Amino acid sequence: MTLLETQKLSAFYGDFQALFDIDVTVEQGETVAIIGANGAGKTTFLRAVAGALETAPEMVMFEGRPIGKHTAHDVVRLGIAMAPEGRRLFPSLSVEENLLLGGYSKRPGPWNLNRVYDLFPRLRELRHLPATDLSGGQQQMTTVGRALMSNPRLLLCDELSLGLAPVVIRDIYDCLGKITAEGTTVVLVEQDINRALDASARFYCFQEGRLALTAPTTGFDRTAISAAYFGM
Amino acid sequence: MAWLNTFIQGSLLGGIYALFAIGLSLSFGIMRLVNIAHGDLIVLSAYVALVVSQGTGLDPISCLVIVVPVMFALGYALQRGLLNQTLSGGLLPPLLVTFGVSIIIQNGLLQGFGAYTQRLQEGAIETASLQFPGGISIGVYPIVVFGVALLALGSLQLLFYRTGLGRAFRAVSDDADTAELMGVDNRKLYAVALGIAMIFTAIAGVLFAIRTNFDPAAGPIRLILAFEAVIIGGLGSMWGTLLGGMILGIAQSVGAALSPTWQILAGHIAFLIILIVRPSGLFPRTRD
Numbered sequence: 092m093t094l095l096e097t098q099k100l101s102a103f104y105g106d107f108q109a110l111f112d113i114d115v116t117v118e119q120g121e122t123v124a125i126i127g128a129n130g131a132g133k134t135t136f137l138r139a140v141a142g143a144l145e146t147a148p149e150m151v152m153f154e155g156r157p158i159g160k161h162t163a164h165d166v167v168r169l170g171i172a173m174a175p176e177g178r179r180l181f182p183s184l185s186v187e188e189n190l191l192l193g194g195y196s197k198r199p200g201p202w203n204l205n206r207v208y209d210l211f212p213r214l215r216e217l218r219h220l221p222a223t224d225l226s227g228g229q230q231q232m233t234t235v236g237r238a239l240m241s242n243p244r245l246l247l248c249d250e251l252s253l254g255l256a257p258v259v260i261r262d263i264y265d266c267l268g269k270i271t272a273e274g275t276t277v278v279l280v281e282q283d284i285n286r287a288l289d290a291s292a293r294f295y296c297f298q299e300g301r302l303a304l305t306a307p308t309t310g311f312d313r314t315a316i317s318a319a320y321f322g323m
Numbered sequence: 324m325a326w327l328n329t330f331i332q333g334s335l336l337g338g339i340y341a342l343f344a345i346g347l348s349l350s351f352g353i354m355r356l357v358n359i360a361h362g363d364l365i366v367l368s369a370y371v372a373l374v375v376s377q378g379t380g381l382d383p384i385s386c387l388v389i390v391v392p393v394m395f396a397l398g399y400a401l402q403r404g405l406l407n408q409t410l411s412g413g414l415l416p417p418l419l420v421t422f423g424v425s426i427i428i429q430n431g432l433l434q435g436f437g438a439y440t441q442r443l444q445e446g447a448i449e450t451a452s453l454q455f456p457g458g459i460s461i462g463v464y465p466i467v468v469f470g471v472a473l474l475a476l477g478s479l480q481l482l483f484y485r486t487g488l489g490r491a492f493r494a495v496s497d498d499a500d501t502a503e504l505m506g507v508d509n510r511k512l513y514a515v516a517l518g519i520a521m522i523f524t525a526i527a528g529v530l531f532a533i534r535t536n537f538d539p540a541a542g543p544i545r546l547i548l549a550f551e552a553v554i555i556g557g558l559g560s561m562w563g564t565l566l567g568g569m570i571l572g573i574a575q576s577v578g579a580a581l582s583p584t585w586q587i588l589a590g591h592i593a594f595l596i597i598l599i600v601r602p603s604g605l606f607p608r609t610r611d
Contacts, residue, residue: 141504167506179501181494191487192494196506241506 092119094276095140095171095245096152100159102132102139109135111301117245122267122277124287124308127297128320133280134176136297137247140278141173142166153245167196172243176250176280178234180222186233187218193240200242201273207236210266228259235263239270246270249280264290284316298322324457325580331461333576337552337569338469339534342527343545344552344564345475346520352559353496353516356406356417360424362546364521367428368394368528369537373441383443383529391525398521403514410513425542432539443532468530472568475523476561482519483561492516496559551594557604566605570597 095117102110110132117123125133138144140151141163148157153169161169172193180189190207208215211232217225222233231251238246248267252260260283267290271277281287288294288308296304296319304319343365350356358364371393375386401424409416451463483489495502495509503509531537531545548571555570556563571590578589597605 143500143504162508163503164506164508167504173504175501175504179498181497181501183493183497184490188490188493192490192502192505192507195487195491237505 093117093152094119094154095278097136097140098150098152100136100139100146100150102135102144102146104135104144109300110139113297113302115295115302115305117276117278119244120271120274120276121293122271122279122291124279124281124291124294125297126281126284126287126294126316126320127303129282130299131297132300133297134249135300137173137249137278137280140166141171141247164196167241167243168198170198170242170244171247172238172241172245173247174231174234174238174249174251176253178230180230180233180237182221182223184222185219186214186222186225189222189233190214190218190236190240193237196241198242202239202242204240207239210239210269211236227255228262231255231259231263232266235266235270239275243275245276245278247278247280250282251279252281252283252286260286284320288316296320324459327457328459329576329580330573331459332465333573334569335461335465335469336572336576337565337567338465338472338572339527339531340548340552340568340571341472341565342468342475342523342530342568343549344556344568345479345561346524346527347546347549348553348556348559348561348564349479349520349523350517351553353492354410354499354513355414356513356517357414357421358520359418359421359546360428360542361421361524361549362544363425363428363432363542364394364398364524365528365531365545365549366537366539366542367432368521368525369441369443369532370432370436371525372443372529372532373436376443383445383533387526387529390529391522394521394525394528395518398524399514399518402517403510406517407510407513410510425546429539429542436539438538438540440536440538441532442536443529445533449533464534468534471526471530472565475526476565479523479561488515548590551590554604555594555597557607560604560606563604563606 093116097113097115100110100113101108113136125136127133139146142161143163146159148159151159158166184192190204213229214232214236217229222230251263279287279291291308293307295302296316298319347358347361350358368390372383372386372390375389376383406417409420448464452460453463454460483492491507491512495507495512499509551571552564552567556567570593574593575586575590578585
C-alpha cells in the first residue's frame with residue numbers, strides 16, 4: 092500500500108522555487124533514502140511533506156488523502172513526524188519534557204516514554220537534564236525519541252548523522268532498525284550516501300530541486316549515483 | 324524607623340506593579356508580543372468590574388467571578404481574531420496593531436463612561452491597617468494585594484513547570500516552528516496564552532481600581548509601570564518581575580518621602596539606572 096505520494100511537488104521560499112515537479116512514492120513499511128548535495132532540496136522536501144511549507148493540496152498525498160495545504164500540527168495528528176535537521180531540541184525543557192512534548196498530539200500507538208527509554212537507555216538516566224546539556228549523539232537520540240512519541244506512521248529523519256562520530260552514527264542507525272521493525276515507515280535524508288543507502292531499500296537522488304535518479308539500493312552502480320549527485 | 328516604614332510601604336506597592344506586569348510578561352515571553360494595549364486592558368477590566376458591580380450590587384472583589392472569565396474570553400478572541408494575523412511580520416506589526424487597540428479602548432471608554440474619574444468601593448478593608456512597634460502602620464489592603472501577587476506568581480510557576488500546557492508554552496517560546504512540527508497548534512496556544520494573561524490583567528485592574536482613581540486615559544501609565552517592572556526583573560523571569568515591581572515601589576516611596584513631587588520620577592530614575600547598569604535586567608531568562 093502506498094503511504095506517501097508526492098505528485099509534481101513544487102515548493103517555494105517566497106519567489107524562490109526550491110523544488111520542481113518532484114514525484115516520490117513511499118510504500119507502507121519501507122525505508123526510503125533521499126540523497127543529494129547541499130541545496131538539492133532534500134530538507135525542503137521533508138518540510139513540504141510535514142506541512143511546514145504550504146503546497147497545493149494534491150501535491151502531497153498521505154494514505155490517499157491530499158494534505159498539501161494542511162498545517163504542520165494537523166499533519167502530526169495524521170501520523171507524520173519529523174526529526175528535524177540540527178535537532179532543534181527545546182533548550183528550556185528537560186530531556187523528558189522534550190519527549191513529552193513530542194507526544195503533544197496524543198496519537199495512540201506503541202510508543203510511550205518507557206518504550207523510548209528502552210530504545211535509548213542512556214536517555215532514561217539523563218532524563219532530568221536540560222536537553223542542551225547532552226552530547227550530540229544523545230541529543231540526536233532525544234530528537235528521534237521526541238518524533239516517535241507522536242506514534243507516527245511515517246517518520247521523517249533529516250540528517251541524523253550530521254556532526255556525529257561514526258560510532259555514534261552506527262548506534263543511531265542500529266536503533267532505526269528497531270523502529271522500522273515496529274512497522275514504521277521511514278524517509279531518511281542524508282548527505283552521507285553510504286550510510287543512507289545501507290539503511291534503505293530504495294533511494295531518490297535530488298539535484299538542484301529536481302529529481303535526478305531513483306532506484307533500489309541493492310546492486311546499483313555507485314558511479315551513476317555520483318553522476319546524479321554532482322550533476323556530472 | 325521612618326525609612327523602614329518607607330521601605331515596607333514601597334515593597335508592598337510593588338505587589339500591584341508586579342500584577343500589572345504579569346500579563347505583559349506572559350504575552351512577551353510566550354509569543355514575543357509587545358502589547359501596547361496592556362495598560363488599557365487593565366483599565367478596561369476596572370470598568371467591566373464597575374458595570375458588574377453596579378448591575379449586581381456585588382462588591383468589586385466578588386465581581387472578579389464575572390470579570391475574570393469575561394477578560395479571558397476577550398483575550399482569547401483578541402489573539403485569535405486579530406493579533407495572530409500580525410505574527411509573521413516581525414515585532415513591528417503587533418506593536419502597531421496593539422497601539423491601535425489601545426486607542427480604540429481609550430476612546431470607547433470615553434464614549435461609554437465619559438471622562439469622569441471613577442473608583443471601585445470595597446469598604447472597610449481599604450482603610451484598615453495593622454500597627455507594629457516603632458510606629459509602623461501597614462495597610463491591610465496593600466498586604467492583601469501583595470499576597471495576591473505572590474499567589475499569582477506561584478500559580479504561574481506551577482502552570483509552567485508542572486502541566487502539559489506550561490510545557491507547550493515554554494517550547495513555543497523556545498522555538499515556535501519546531502513546536503508546530505511536534506503537533507502544537509501555535510495559534511490556538513497563543514490565544515489561550517493571551518486569555519491567561521488577561522486573567523491576571525483582570526485581577527490587577529480590579530485591585531488597582533479599589534486603591535486608585537481611574538479614568539479612560541489611565542492605561543498608558545499602567546503600561547509604563549508594567550514595562551519597567553518587567554524590564555528591571557529581566558524578560559521572562561516571573562519572580563524577577565515581582566522584584567522589579569518592588570524596586571519601583573521602593574524607589575517611588577523613597578522619592579515621595581523626600582518630596583511628594585519626586586514620587587513618580589524616582590521610580591523612572593531607578594528604572595533608568597538599572598537599564599544602564601544591567602540592560603538585560605536582574606534575572607534575564609528569555610532568549611533572543
